[in-house]
Amino acid sequence: MKLQVVSAGVLASVVCLFSTLALAQQELSQRDDPEFQRVEPFQVFDNLYYVGAQWVSAWVLETDQGLILFNALYGDLTDIAIDGIRELGMDPDDIRYVVVTHAHYDHIGGARRIQEEFGATMLMTQEDWDMAEGEPIYQAYPKPVKHLVAADGATLRLGRTFMTFFHTPGHTPGVLSIRFTVYDQGYPHTAFMFGGVGLNFSGVERTQMYIDSVKRLMTMDDIEVNVPNHAGSGQVFERNIQLLQRRASQPHPFVDPEGFKSWLAELLFNAEAKLADEQAAAR
Secondary structure, X not given: OOOOOXXXXXXXHHHHHHHHHHHHHHHHHHHOOHHHHOXXXXXXXXXXXXXXXXXXXXXXXXXXXXXXXXXXXXXXXXXXXXXXXXHOOOOHHHEEEEEOOOOOHHXXXXXXXXXXXXXXXXXXXXXXHHHHHXXXXXXXXXXOOOOEEOOOOOEEEEOOEEEEEEEOOOOOOOOEEEEEEEEEOOEEEEEEEOOOOOOOXXXXXXXXXXXXXXXXXXXXXXXXXXXXXXXXHHOHHHHHHHHHOOOOOOOOOOEOHHHHHHHHHHHHXXXXXXXXXXXXXXX
């Protein structure tokens, strides 16, 4: 019998591979763990609050006629948003609208519960309503009841609060982005939520859609505040620490128009590299 000898380098590579897979599996399980994902809710502007989890965001916009919830988390993580609203002194029964930016489970998964428990009206683009009716991507979730379709250029007014919707496809066919106003001690700033920024999709056509969407956003030179649907996309927790330490004479750390432009430029760079790879593979 011939003895196979494995070099130390090969053995180390195998161990590294298994370690990487184990860490990836642990991260995936932690994503769904409400205890691991729970963070204290916090106020960012006079009318905007973070009620999301560690890895995926949910935001509440407070108006004089009720609350608007941006994204609903999913599974047991939806409790984080509901509990956060209560901890901030608001009532989930006052949720008038839940605006879902796209039909991936981590943003839409809790929408049906918000509809049923609090009577909220849900908005999403037609493309992603259609997507929600199909086979779920990544993870199954309770399908929400179809309420309103948010078309490109449509607006929503609740009391004195006004927002504009944009169809920015790419991450999904119907990504919904939103422009609205936030206030810092009464002073207004233009905020924007780009509804889907990840490049976890494939195909030249979709990637070109994404690039076109990013380029469109780059023409909006009045955006001052990035409100991301994943906290890491906008350094949400880091900026909140700066906000807590802010002195009266210092600017609001979330008001960063140049940072928003730089972020879009980075998204565009990565998407164009992805497109080039996909076009080369298609030849």
